[in-house]
Amino acid sequence: MRDNRDIPIPFNQEKVHLNEQEKEQLLKELMASYSQKVFLLAYSFVQDHGMAEDISQEVFIKCYQNLNQYRGEASLSTWLYRITANTSKDVLRKNKLAILMQPWQFFEPSKRSESPEVSYLKQDQREEVLQSIFSLPIKYREILILYYFHEQKVEEIAVSLAINSNTVRTRLVRGRERLKRVLTSQIGE
Structure with missing residues (x-):
């Protein structure tokens, strides 16, 4: 997967200068690189497969239009x-x-080199952690998803969510604490 910094875009600080063919090509590259991540982020909000797919399509339409x-x-x-x-x-x-x-x-494909038993156990553990993340309030959930699954930095998350970077840091710490409590309580059960 290419990093978006490798995608050449002619722009200045006012706007991008692309003709329709260049826009279509860039959109294809963005969809190839980011469709799964966009879906996962949308899913982290709505927790509905069909709705997340619709949102993903809408995101790329908005991207193309804007x-x-x-x-x-x-x-x-x-x-x-x-x-x-x-x-x-x-x-x-x-x-x-x-x-x-x-x-x-959609979160992480299993590795083919692992035995089915090991793959199942790892998948089961991932499901438990993700279920725990989805049980958190959305303000923590979105930060944890962007930070850990999308590997965004604090500053990038702040821009993505239009919030202060200190707020991101605070929510990341509190989200981790809440997630730890949820996971610890599940182990105790």
Whole structure:
């Protein structure tokens, strides 16, 4: 997977200068590189497979429509994550949806070199951790998902979610503490 810094984009601080063919090519590259991550982030908000797919499609449509507004102040991945977070929050506000089962297979494919038993045990552990993350309030969940699953830095998360970097740090610490308590209580059961 290519890093968005490798995707050449002609821009100045006012806007990107791309013709329709260049926009389509860039969109294809962004979708190839980020579609799964956009889906996962959307899913972390809505916890519904179909809804997350719809949000992912909407994110890339918005990306295409607004690509000429991208100023290069943040990386393309950060820009996409911000669109995803905002779109997901809009959907949550509009639908007030219920939490459904998690499609764990999208988070991390199992390794083929492992025995089926080892692969199953690892998958089971990942599911328990992810279930615990999804039990947290969204303000902690979104930070943990972006930090650990999308490997974003604190500053990138701050830009993605349009919040202060100190708020990100605080929520990251508190989210870890809450996650630890949830996991510890599950071990005690």
